[in-house]
Amino acid sequence: MNGARDIAIVGIGVTAQSRGSGRSAISLLMESIGLALDDAGLSMRDVDGYIGFTFPAGNGQGMSDGNVARQFGQPMTLVAETSGAQAVLLAGAAIRAGLAEVVVIPAGGSQSPGIEMATYTRPTYEFTEWTGSMTPAQFALIARRHMHEFGTTSEQLAAVAAAAHRHGRLNPEAVAFGRPPLDADTILAARMIADPFTQPMCSLVNDGASCIVVTSAERARDCRNAPVWLLGGAFETRSNSYFEAPSLGMMESRPRMIDGFARAGVVHDDVDIVMCYDHFAHGPIIQFETLGFCAPGEGGDYVPMAMQVDGAHPGSLDGGNLAYSHNGVPYNFKPIEIVRQFRGDTPDLCPGWREGIHTYDRNLCRKVRDPRLAIGCAPMTDGRHGFAILAKD
Amino acid sequence: MDAHFLAPQPTPLSAPFWEGTRTGELRLQQCDDCGGWRWTPQILCTHCYSPHFGWEAASGRGKIYSFTTVHRPPVPTFIAPYVVAVVELDEGPLMLTRIVDVSPETVAIDMRVKVKLTPLDETITLYPFTAD
Ligand SMILES: [Zn+2]
Numbered sequence A: 001m002n003g004a005r006d007i008a009i010v011g012i013g014v015t016a017q018s019r020g021s022g023r024s025a026i027s028l029l030m031e032s033i034g035l036a037l038d039d040a041g042l043s044m045r046d047v048d049g050y051i052g053f054t055f056p057a058g059n060g061q062g063m064s065d066g067n068v069a070r071q072f073g074q075p076m077t078l079v080a081e082t083s084g085a086q087a088v089l090l091a092g093a094a095i096r097a098g099l100a101e102v103v104v105i106p107a108g109g110s111q112s113p114g115i116e117m118a119t120y121t122r123p124t125y126e127f128t129e130w131t132g133s134m135t136p137a138q139f140a141l142i143a144r145r146h147m148h149e150f151g152t153t154s155e156q157l158a159a160v161a162a163a164a165h166r167h168g169r170l171n172p173e174a175v176a177f178g179r180p181p182l183d184a185d186t187i188l189a190a191r192m193i194a195d196p197f198t199q200p201m202c203s204l205v206n207d208g209a210s211c212i213v214v215t216s217a218e219r220a221r222d223c224r225n226a227p228v229w230l231l232g233g234a235f236e237t238r239s240n241s242y243f244e245a246p247s248l249g250m251m252e253s254r255p256r257m258i259d260g261f262a263r264a265g266v267v268h269d270d271v272d273i274v275m276c277y278d279h280f281a282h283g284p285i286i287q288f289e290t291l292g293f294c295a296p297g298e299g300g301d302y303v304p305m306a307m308q309v310d311g312a313h314p315g316s317l318d319g320g321n322l323a324y325s326h327n328g329v330p331y332n333f334k335p336i337e338i339v340r341q342f343r344g345d346t347p348d349l350c351p352g353w354r355e356g357i358h359t360y361d362r363n364l365c366r367k368v369r370d371p372r373l374a375i376g377c378a379p380m381t382d383g384r385h386g387f388a389i390l391a392k393d
Numbered sequence B: 001m002d003a004h005f006l007a008p009q010p011t012p013l014s015a016p017f018w019e020g021t022r023t024g025e026l027r028l029q030q031c032d033d034c035g036g037w038r039w040t041p042q043i044l045c046t047h048c049y050s051p052h053f054g055w056e057a058a059s060g061r062g063k064i065y066s067f068t069t070v071h072r073p074p075v076p077t078f079i080a081p082y083v084v085a086v087v088e089l090d091e092g093p094l095m096l097t098r099i100v101d102v103s104p105e106t107v108a109i110d111m112r113v114k115v116k117l118t119p120l121d122e123t124i125t126l127y128p129f130t131a132d
Helices: A025-040 A065-072 A084-096 A135-150 A154-169 A184-189 A249-264 A283-291 A299-306 A333-343 B015-022
Strands: A007-014 A049-051 A078-080 A102-109 A192-194 A208-216 A228-236 A273-275 A373-377 A385-392 B027-031 B053-057 B061-070 B082-089 B094-099 B112-115 B129-131
Touching: A007 A025, A007 A084, A007 A333, A025 A102, A025 A208, A049 A084, A065 A078, A078 A084, A084 A102, A084 A208, A084 A228, A084 A333, A084 A373, A084 A385, A135 A192, A135 A283, A135 B061, A135 B082, A154 A184, A154 A283, A154 A299, A192 B061, A208 A333, A228 A249, A228 A333, A249 A283, A249 A385, A273 A283, A273 A333, A283 A299, A283 A373, A283 A385, A333 A373, A333 A385, B015 B027, B015 B053, B061 B094, B094 B129
Parallel strands: A049 A078, A049 A102, A273 A373
Antiparallel strands: A007 A208, A007 A228, A102 A208, A228 A385, A373 A385, B027 B053, B061 B082, B061 B112, B082 B094, B112 B129
16 A cells, blocks of 8 residues: 555544434434535445445345445445444455445444343353353453453553543543543442453443545545545454454454554554554553554553553544443444544534634643544454554645 | 353254263364364364364363453343353363352462363253363
């Protein structure tokens, strides 16, 4: 890729993220697609590529190539099943190869009312469900092993969660906005879910959807907003999350991840924002290490400071999965928050944020100063991880 | 063990494993060509891609790779607290399981454990581990 500015994110759309919206996944996803296309100055007629885990078809036939085309009412030249940073990279490769021109990447979901825990928190596989290892337990196993091998502490996990919650408390769009503030001590003392994770170290469960539109530099010229360029990235899958035993195997992807920076001609120190995948508090720690921002084992010391809004590589700027939204498929939010930071479109407590006027008073403001280069991450699991490198126009 | 969850549903590939636990063995697939062990069940050897394998009785012993004590269960029928663990089997593969008959405070990484086959019903026998 060599950092060529030939592929861009030109539109983003985010519905309200909330608990108990009473809305179906279909309506949320369709709304997000409409918002993102409108943001780009494009219409449904322009779309020829679709990447997502689900498809909100009224006929209930779901995610298949033909059904997507049938429901869009026009031929699709690319249909694929992934999300977030991986989907952005895949869209870029497909557009570059001439397989599609305008790709939408919708994601999200709705939890039916009345169930105690969302279905995505309860793996039902043959060798998993009987153990009672719901999602927090699956990732607690990874965090515990990281603590054992590298000396990472519960206090460090709490400090990561505290940074995400601090940002989320400044984001009026966050599900946890308005909740009492959480510092590291409060987080450590909170209800234990699966040791070492207390509740504020775990993802939210809520409704909502989001969508990203990716297109070529040529098409981007006619779009409504300034393009955000896709410079490159990397992804790697190693194992089948929730089915295989959780391990630190994903850390062995480090050379591949670092190579992604080299291929894009990007140096770690130049990256202004690192939107890590913060599904649980250990996520940013392992991701910083595996992406090469610090050495394996240094993340516990490094990340809690680095990810703060004025830190070396700020992240979880919207509050992340812990405080902003986990709507079942929240992967898009990492690239989306980067686009919003580039645009200055970051709702917070600054009186003038709607006009893009920020105070940079950290009691009010979660806007990073003049970000130009950023990393949006996929989940840090054996089943799905990687990142996309995005640059401001 | 508390047992009110969806019982494991054997597949044609995994049936010999569940037949093993029912008859007192923790079986793993072992490759006929390279001798490598694998878990979970796979059509091809994960070491050499050979399709030829046998379901062989493993030692049922290993050491704890990682663990967590679950305080808030996914459904109320799991009785917390309980310990979920990844065991590194002596044959090599990592296996997700439960640790039973050990107080959660005494569970530690690298602790030696052995399987404790535990019938759930007439067809399914589960395979938690306990201190060795
Ligand atoms: Zn073999």
